[in-house]
Amino acid sequence: MGFLNNFINGISLGSIYSVIALGYTMVYGIAKMLNFAHGDVIMVGAYIVFVLTTGAGMNPYLALLISMVACTLLGMTIERFAYRPLRGASPLAVLITAIGVSYFLQNVALLIFGTQVKSFKSILEFPSIKLAGGKIIISDETIITIVVSLIIMIGLTLFVNKTKPGRAMLAVSEDRGAAQLMGVNVNATIALTFAIGSGLAAVAGVLLCSTYPALSSQTGAMPGIKAFVAAVLGGIGSIPGALIGGLAIGVVEILSKTYISSQLADAIVFAILIIVLLVKPTGILGKKYIEKV
Amino acid sequence: MSSKPKSKLLKKDTRSDLITYAMVLVAFAVVEIIQATGSMTSLMRGLLVPLCMYSILAVSLNLVVGILGDLSLGHAGFMCVGAYASSIFSVCTRETIENPWIRFPIALLIGGICAAIFGILIGIPVLRLKGDYLAIVTLAFGEIIKNILCSIYVGYDSKGIHMSFESESSLGMEMDGKLIINGPLGINGTPTDSNFIVGIVLLLITLFVVLNFIHSRAGRAVMSLRDNRIAAESVGINVTKYKLIAFSLSAFFAGIAGVLYSHNLNVLAATSKNFGYNMSIMILVFVVLGGIGNIRGSIIAACVLTALPEVLRDLKDYRMLMYAIVLIVMMIITSSPKLVSFREKYGLRQFIKTKMANRWTKEVQ
Numbered sequence: 001m002g003f004l005n006n007f008i009n010g011i012s013l014g015s016i017y018s019v020i021a022l023g024y025t026m027v028y029g030i031a032k033m034l035n036f037a038h039g040d041v042i043m044v045g046a047y048i049v050f051v052l053t054t055g056a057g058m059n060p061y062l063a064l065l066i067s068m069v070a071c072t073l074l075g076m077t078i079e080r081f082a083y084r085p086l087r088g089a090s091p092l093a094v095l096i097t098a099i100g101v102s103y104f105l106q107n108v109a110l111l112i113f114g115t116q117v118k119s120f121k122s123i124l125e126f127p128s129i130k131l132a133g134g135k136i137i138i139s140d141e142t143i144i145t146i147v148v149s150l151i152i153m154i155g156l157t158l159f160v161n162k163t164k165p166g167r168a169m170l171a172v173s174e175d176r177g178a179a180q181l182m183g184v185n186v187n188a189t190i191a192l193t194f195a196i197g198s199g200l201a202a203v204a205g206v207l208l209c210s211t212y213p214a215l216s217s218q219t220g221a222m223p224g225i226k227a228f229v230a231a232v233l234g235g236i237g238s239i240p241g242a243l244i245g246g247l248a249i250g251v252v253e254i255l256s257k258t259y260i261s262s263q264l265a266d267a268i269v270f271a272i273l274i275i276v277l278l279v280k281p282t283g284i285l286g287k288k289y290i291e292k293v
Numbered sequence: 294m295s296s297k298p299k300s301k302l303l304k305k306d307t308r309s310d311l312i313t314y315a316m317v318l319v320a321f322a323v324v325e326i327i328q329a330t331g332s333m334t335s336l337m338r339g340l341l342v343p344l345c346m347y348s349i350l351a352v353s354l355n356l357v358v359g360i361l362g363d364l365s366l367g368h369a370g371f372m373c374v375g376a377y378a379s380s381i382f383s384v385c386t387r388e389t390i391e392n393p394w395i396r397f398p399i400a401l402l403i404g405g406i407c408a409a410i411f412g413i414l415i416g417i418p419v420l421r422l423k424g425d426y427l428a429i430v431t432l433a434f435g436e437i438i439k440n441i442l443c444s445i446y447v448g449y450d451s452k453g454i455h456m457s458f459e460s461e462s463s464l465g466m467e468m469d470g471k472l473i474i475n476g477p478l479g480i481n482g483t484p485t486d487s488n489f490i491v492g493i494v495l496l497l498i499t500l501f502v503v504l505n506f507i508h509s510r511a512g513r514a515v516m517s518l519r520d521n522r523i524a525a526e527s528v529g530i531n532v533t534k535y536k537l538i539a540f541s542l543s544a545f546f547a548g549i550a551g552v553l554y555s556h557n558l559n560v561l562a563a564t565s566k567n568f569g570y571n572m573s574i575m576i577l578v579f580v581v582l583g584g585i586g587n588i589r590g591s592i593i594a595a596c597v598l599t600a601l602p603e604v605l606r607d608l609k610d611y612r613m614l615m616y617a618i619v620l621i622v623m624m625i626i627t628s629s630p631k632l633v634s635f636r637e638k639y640g641l642r643q644f645i646k647t648k649m650a651n652r653w654t655k656e657v658q
Contacts, residue, residue, distance in 0.1 A: 034425040082621055085629040093628035095364055095425050096581060100620030103574055107614045221570070222436070228429060263444050263458060270433040274418045277426055 004136055006258050007251060012142035012211060014250020015149035019204040020227035021234065021242035022156065023197030029173040029237030030193045033091070036098035037078055038201060039224015040105035045071045045202030046209040046219060047109060050120055068202040075198025076191050083194075084187065102221075109217040117216045120209035141211045148207065152200060153243050160239065165192055173237060222266070226253070229273040235286025244284055248272075310504045313589045314497065320596075321493045340603060342557045345492025346550045347599050349499045351579035351591035353546035356503055358577070359586030360512065361539045362519030363420070364428040368547050369572035370435030371408040373563055375548025376555035377442055379404030380480045381473055383556065385449075387484055397486040401495075401552050408548025411438075412541040420536040423522070435573055442563040447474040479562030480555075487556040495553060496592075499546050504588060506542060515539045571613065578616045581623050 020042060027035045045067045052063035082101050086094050122141060129138045160166035168189045171179040180186050208223060209215050226249055234245025249269055257265040276283060303311070324341065327333050350368060357365045379400040390396040411434075419430045446457045450470030457463045461472060474480055506512045514535045517525040526532055555561045565571065579598060583590030602612045626632060637643060 034428070082625070085625050085631065088630045089628040090362075091425065092358070092362055092364060092585075093624045095428060096577070097621050097624040099366070099428075099574065099577070100617050100624065104614065104617035104621065107617055111610065111614065225429060225433065232426075261458060263441055266433070266440065267437045270430065270437065273426075273433070274430060277422055278418050281422060 002258075006254050008136070008138055008142060010251030010254035011247060012139075012145050012250070013254055014230075014247035015145045016204055016207050016211065016246075017223065017227045017230045017250050018243045018246025019149045019152055019200055019207065020223060021231040021246045022152070022239065023201050023204075024224075024228050025231040025234070025236055025238065025242045026169070026193050026197050028231065030169055031083070031190050033083065033094045034098060034228070035083075035194075035197070036095070036224075037101040037105055038197065039220035039222075039227070040102045040109075041071055041075060041078075041198045041201040041220070042205035042208065042224060043109060043215075043217060043220035044074060044105060044205075046120065046205035046215055047113065048202070049206050050118060050209070050215055054118075054121055064202070064206055067206070068199045071202035071205075072195045072199040075194040075201070078198075079191055079194040084190075106217045106221070113217065115216070117214050120213040120215045122210040122213065141207075145207045145211065148203065149243070149246075152203070153239065156196070157239050165189065169193060226266075226269055229269055231283075232273060233276050233283055235283030237287070238283070238285040241283055241285035306508055309589070310500075310508075313500060313504070313592070316589065317493065317496060317500065317592070321489075324489065336603060340600060341489040342487055342492050342553065344596055344599055345489070345496050346553045346557075347576070347579065347595040348496050348592045349546055349550040349553070350576045351583065351595040352496075352499050352503055352588055353543045353550070354576045355580045355583070355586065355588055355591045356506070356539055356543040356546075358580050359584075359588075360507055360515055360519065361536060361543075363536070363540075364425070364577075365431045365540070365543070366428050366570070366573045366577070367415075367431030367433075367435030367438075368543075368576050369568045369570070370431070370438045371412060371544040371547035372551035372554065372572070373435075373438055373442060373568035374411050375404035375408040375551030376561055376568075377474070377480065377551075377563070378407035378548070379552040380483045380555045380561050381447075383483050383486070384473060384480060387482070393484065393486045396484070397491070397556065400486070400556065401549055404552035404555075405545045405548040408551065409541045409545040412544025413537060416537045416540040416544075417533070420540060421533050432570065432573070435568070436570065439563045439565065439568045442474070442479075442568075443477050445474055446472070446476050448472040477562060479560060481560055483555055483559060483561055485556060485559060487553045492553055495549060499549065500588065500592075502542070503546070506539075507588075511535060511538055574620075575616060578619050582619055585627075 020038070023038045023041075024035065027033065027038070048067040048070050049060070049063045052058040052066060053060050058066075078101055082097050083094065086097055129143065130136070160169055168179070168184045169192070171182065171184050172186055172189045176186055179189075205220065209219065227246065230245035230249040231242055232245070233248060234241025234243070249272070252272065253265050253269055256268045260268065324333075328338070350372065354365065354368050357363055382403045383396060383400050386396060386399075390399075415430060415434055419427050444458055446459070446461055446464055448455050448461075448464050448466050448470050450466045455464040455466055455470070461475060464470070464472075466472075507516075514525070514530045515538070517528075517530060518532060518535060522532065554567070575598075579595040580591050582598065583592070583594035598616075602608050608615070
């Protein structure tokens with residue numbers, strides 16, 4: 001039964017990873033850049049909810065909504081002022097800027113909130129489910145996390161495939177130049193991608209901190225990087241791939257923490273990244289592109 | 294330009310390298326003079342070895358970022374490997390090899406080679422790929438190596454070496470056993486073999502090797518990979534081989550810097566302050582501010598940015614925020630396509646060039 005409990009915890013963590021991975025995979029697919037700051041937008045989103053609920057005593061769901069709006073704006077601001085001037089520059093320059101933005105957000109949070117780790121109060125208050133005579137306990141956070149990430153995943157898939165802005169995203173990710181010639185506003189599409197990714201990051205931040213309630217300026221960094229691993233594993237640029245990759249990474253992390261060693265769990269996750277990159281660099285569901293000269 | 298008189302004795306590259314060496318030597322001489330007159334504060338004296346260490350780190354990272362064109366965020370990790378490997382050696386042989394002139398060079402080699410081995414291990418899978426994966430994997434490596442070294446207990450006794458992840462008592466050592474790595478408390482009793490002169494010598498060696506590597510056949514191959522991988526591949530340059538050479542060389546010198554660090558202090562413990570992500574970012578800031586690909590600039594930036602917050606104490610809280618802003622602003626200024634084309638049109642250098650050209654045509658007329 002212990003194994004099953006751990007497995008469920010892994011699925012719960014994996015669902016959070018897949019929501020975060022969505023942000024990475026969309027931005028990577030469309031803007032062709034690794035948005036290092038994505039993990040730190042999660043941290044900002046969690047801090048906003050923390051301040052509004054614990055500090056100002058606001059309704060948690062309203063706080064979540066405000067946090068989503070704020071993170072959306074933050075994502076668009078970052079894109080406008082840090083990444084857009086560098087469109088067409090070398091990938092190295094873009095990557096270093098993204099690291100700069102990530103470091104900037106972390107240190108602003110550090111200056112405002114200090115080094116002390118805050119205890120985040122879960123915004124969910126539902127009873128947990130007990131199965132098999134109380135041997136398997138599924139907490140409310142787990143259920144909500146899994147349900148929310150499924151809803152987000154389905155909604156996003158529909159949005160990308162059925163709506164006009166969504167199809168513009170597909171077009172830009174396929175061929176930016178051709179999309180522009182067909183009348184797609186590339187800048188607006190990339191900004192929209194950042195907006196959606198950052199809004200989802202706020203949700204992911206609250207889910208993450210509801211399950212693991214320690215909030216500090218470093219909260220988003222490691223989950224962000226692991227979510228990137230999940231995105232690579234699932235196939236970068238693919239929405240269902242983010243779900244599969246996220247769940248796999250979450251389960252592997254929890255199981256190796258329990259059964260192997262908590263120090264080596266991170267190393268195992270990154271070993272997966274290296275193996276995927278060596279064996280199938282396109283990931284599970286990724287498409288292979290032939291490089292033309 | 295063929296009419297230019299051939300009065301220059303040296304090639305442009307050689308001249309630039311000599312200026313770099315001269316700069317280091319002049320800085321060394323200035324520091325020695327200040328020290329001789331006795332007007333150096335203990336604060337500044339404590340900064341001398343770290344300055345050398347940061348310069349070595351910046352030069353070695355510039356080899357990856359500037360020459361290879363990839364990004365390593367785990368330089369602190371390589372440094373950590375070098376520091377621990379050499380410290381273990383020095384602690385174990387403290388009694389057997391008493392002469393630091395023999396012990397320390399061996400420690401340096403051990404630290405550097407261990408770091409280089411880790412560089413190769415990480416480089417083989419990752420350098421074959423394009424894109425930003427090297428940054429992610431090296432970042433992960435840096436964090437993992439720090440966490441592992443922070444929680445490991447190692448000791449040895451008559452039965453051999455014992456290792457544990459739990460506590461000192463779980464090692465189960467004999468009475469004569471000696472603890473080497475004490476978990477989060479790290480390694481105690483490393484001989485303090487490094488000093489400013491050693492640091493300067495190591496910096497000069499690093500510069501000599503790195504600069505000569507850049508101008509060598511291998512260095513040109515690496516740079517051609519950076520500029521156009523497909524073209525370089527199609528003229529027969531072995532991508533993995535040359536990337537791996539540059540990357541492991543860089544890791545080697547990061548390890549050397551780690552040795553310098555660990556032998557400067559008596560106690561070595563892996564914390565997020567000395568071997569964490571922040572350290573890797575700080576080295577990257579040195580490289581970016583000094584100019585990507587500019588070795589001399591890296592040293593200057595490392596010295597300025599290390600000395601500045603110590604002098605201006607009020608800035609201390611905002612130091613890391615400043616680093617973040619340096620990264621973003623420097624990248625936008627140097628790489629934004631719009632600003633680059635603007636500079637090409639109206640920049641100072643261009644302005645002087647057109648002015649000279651006008652004067653020249655006038656003189657001809």
